[in-house]
Amino acid sequence: MITIRPAEERGHANFGWLDSHHTFSFGHYFDPKHMGFSSLRVINDDTVSPSMGFETHGHKDMEIISLVTQGTIAHKDSAGNVRELPAGEYQLMSAGKGIFHSEFNASRTDTLKFLQIWIQPNSVGGSPGYQQKSFGESEGFTTIITPDGRDGTLQIKQDMSLTQLILKQQDDAQWPIQKDRRYYVHIVEGQLTLNDDIELGQGDGAKIEQLELLKFAKQSEQVKVLLFDLI
Structure with a gap:
């Protein structure tokens, strides 16, 4: 079964300096039909004005993933991490028993665009953690995050x-599904056809359950997809 989450039906908030689209309920946007999917709780598609950002605020017991699609994030947290996150790199912050951080657009002239993703952890408390890495833009599938950090991936609780799936010269790709798992697809860039007849574009998502195979066929010059493998 595939359930589509159209980009135009997402929650929306515009504060002037921040324009945000919410795949799942977040902040002032509440929809009981869209409270998350398995441990995937938040996908926010954020656009931030030059020099603006999120003032210091706290999180607890949440795994927070950021992927910049345009510009650079200036990050600072209470664990002593002062970093910049450029477009294409992944950041994973484990809030653990509690952490405070700020996220700003590092540019005074250019717009920042990024995805903020929250995963509910399977253990609470513990020390906060910070990981950041570029995995490049290789064709095909690239594993970014795993529970055990294998093969240089970021490790999540x-x-x-x-x-990450990128299609450029390659026209299509397939992903085998485990029957006891659930999957979520989020389109970061481009247009594609999922399983032969489902058309998806930038910002669209899809919940996948009880299938045997996922088939991706690009319908634009380049496609970039995030594929979540969930319990």
């Missing part, structure tokens, strides 16, 4: 994984 949950039985889930995140895989």
Whole structure:
């Protein structure tokens, strides 16, 4: 079964300096039909004005993933991490027993665009953690996040994984599904056809349950997809 989450039906908030689209209920946007999917709780598609951002605020017991699609994030947290996150790199912050951080657009002239993703952890408390890495823009599937940090991936406190799919010269790709798992697809860039007849574009998502195979066929010059493997 595939359930589509159209981009135009997402929640929306515009504060002037921040324009945000919410795949799942977040902040002032509440929809009981869209409270998350398995441990995937938040996908926010944020656009931030130059020099603006999120003032210092706290999180607890949440795994927070950021992927910049345009510009650079200036990050600072109470664990002593002062970093910049450029477009294409992944950041994973484990809030643990509690952490405070700020996220700003590092540019005074250019717009920042990024995805903020929250995963509910399978253990609470513990020390906060910070990881950041570029995995490049290789064709095909690239594993980004795993529970055990295998093969240089970022390590998360949950039985889930995140895989990046890029299609450029390659026209299609397939992903075998485990019957006891659930999957979520989020389109970062481009247009594609999922399983032969489902058309998806930028910002669209899809919940996948009880299938045997996922088939991706690009319908634009380049496609970038996030694939969540969930319990």
